[in-house]
Amino acid sequence: MENEKVFAMKFAKVYSLLVNKAVRKGRTQEEVDALIHWLCGYDAEGIREQVRQDVDYKTFFDNAPAWNPDSRFITGKICGARIEEIKDPTMWKIRCLDKIIDELAKGKTLEKIMMRKKQSALP
Numbered sequence: 001m002e003n004e005k006v007f008a009m010k011f012a013k014v015y016s017l018l019v020n021k022a023v024r025k026g027r028t029q030e031e032v033d034a035l036i037h038w039l040c041g042y043d044a045e046g047i048r049e050q051v052r053q054d055v056d057y058k059t060f061f062d063n064a065p066a067w068n069p070d071s072r073f074i075t076g077k078i079c080g081a082r083i084e085e086i087k088d089p090t091m092w093k094i095r096c097l098d099k100i101i102d103e104l105a106k107g108k109t110l111e112k113i114m115m116r117k118k119q120s121a122l123p
Helices: 003-008 011-024 029-040 044-052 057-062 069-073 089-105 110-114 116-121
Strands: none
Touching: 003 057, 003 089, 011 029, 011 044, 011 057, 011 089, 029 044, 029 089, 029 110, 057 089, 069 116, 089 110
């Protein structure tokens, strides 16, 4: 899918897909919100406000209140792309969120997902 099509998707739609994916795997909306907060800086009310404002996905990421510097330690493949090789900054952010929600759905704990910096520093 071309970047512009992904950027134009409504955050509310994507958010509902992310939550549904997590819930289907026995996780919670609160855990998804915690990961969004860790990655982007939006608290639960900030997420709801982005949904109410019907922002597109690009705007959601471009307006993130506090992007986590430890996100640079998010690596691996998502949607067939290696995260470390994504050049577009917004698409990179989108794929980082995809990756950590995938990890949550696959059973990783919030603590393990959010401990990226310490994990990468281990020998």
